[in-house]
Amino acid sequence: xxxxxxxxxxxxxxxxxxxxxxxxxxxxxxxxxxxxxxxxxxxxxxxxxxxxxxxxxxxxxxxxxxxxxxxxxxxxxxxxxxxxxxxxxxxxxxxxxxxxxxxxxxxxxxxxxx
Amino acid sequence: xxxxxxxxxxxxxxxxxxxxxxxxxxxxxxxxxxxxxxxxxxxxxxxxxxxxxxxxxxxxxxxxxxxxxxxxxxxxxxxxxxxxxxxxxxxxxxxxxxxxxxxxxxxxxxxxxx
Numbered sequence: 001x002x003x004x005x006x007x008x009x010x011x012x013x014x015x016x017x018x019x020x021x022x023x024x025x026x027x028x029x030x031x032x033x034x035x036x037x038x039x040x041x042x043x044x045x046x047x048x049x050x051x052x053x054x055x056x057x058x059x060x061x062x063x064x065x066x067x068x069x070x071x072x073x074x075x076x077x078x079x080x081x082x083x084x085x086x087x088x089x090x091x092x093x094x095x096x097x098x099x100x101x102x103x104x105x106x107x108x109x110x111x112x113x114x
Numbered sequence: 115x116x117x118x119x120x121x122x123x124x125x126x127x128x129x130x131x132x133x134x135x136x137x138x139x140x141x142x143x144x145x146x147x148x149x150x151x152x153x154x155x156x157x158x159x160x161x162x163x164x165x166x167x168x169x170x171x172x173x174x175x176x177x178x179x180x181x182x183x184x185x186x187x188x189x190x191x192x193x194x195x196x197x198x199x200x201x202x203x204x205x206x207x208x209x210x211x212x213x214x215x216x217x218x219x220x221x222x223x224x225x226x227x228x
Contacts, residue, residue, distance in 0.1 A: 035218075042218040042219060043204070043218045048213075055213070092158075096214070102148070102160060105150070105157045105159075108156075
């Protein structure tokens with residue numbers, strides 16, 4: 001079965017550079033969630049989109065932005081990168097009725113800022 | 115606001131012994147509860163969830179969890195641990211009153227020794 005696809009798997013950037021992370025949800029899933037997991041930390045919710053509109057907003061820095069496109073894939077744009085942005089970034093997708101169908105997580109993008 | 119607590123950073127058990135990983139939650143509405151497992155450098159894998167109905171939920175790999183409303187707990191259990199169960203376990207909650215996203219606990223590292 002198709003899963004949530006995230007690209008790239010690994011990314012190394014320098015401070016003050018920009019990065020774009022991509023997420024391709026499971027077909028027919030209409031909601032995408034972004035999470036940030038720092039070293040030794042639990043995943044922290046950043047932002048979510050339902051039907052291409054921002055749905056919920058968590059602890060996403062102003063330097064980050066995200067959107068969901070017409071094909072339901074989502075991109076997380078990160079600017080003016082800081083060392084503290086080094087983390088594993090997860091994307092998850094679900095149907096709107098996520099309670100019943102659950103959430104499926106991608107394998108994550110590991111971002112290292114040097 | 116919804117929150118999840120996993121009071122133990124690490125749980126050590128011997129192979130073949132029963133294991134319990136603790137989780138308590140706080141929500142304003144109805145709780146929808148999930149357990150995920152994370153292996154090193156991997157994504158979050160779904161184990162089980164409680165939505166409604168029977169308080170004892172059975173999931174993947176022989177794991178089960180019991181929802182206790184009065185104690186606001188959702189402890190993860192397995193009757194007989196395997197060395198391969200060693201991983202990081204996250205409890206997560208979605209509050210029926212607070213958006214569609216999951217809030218994670220801090221994680222518990224399970225170490226099963228032969």
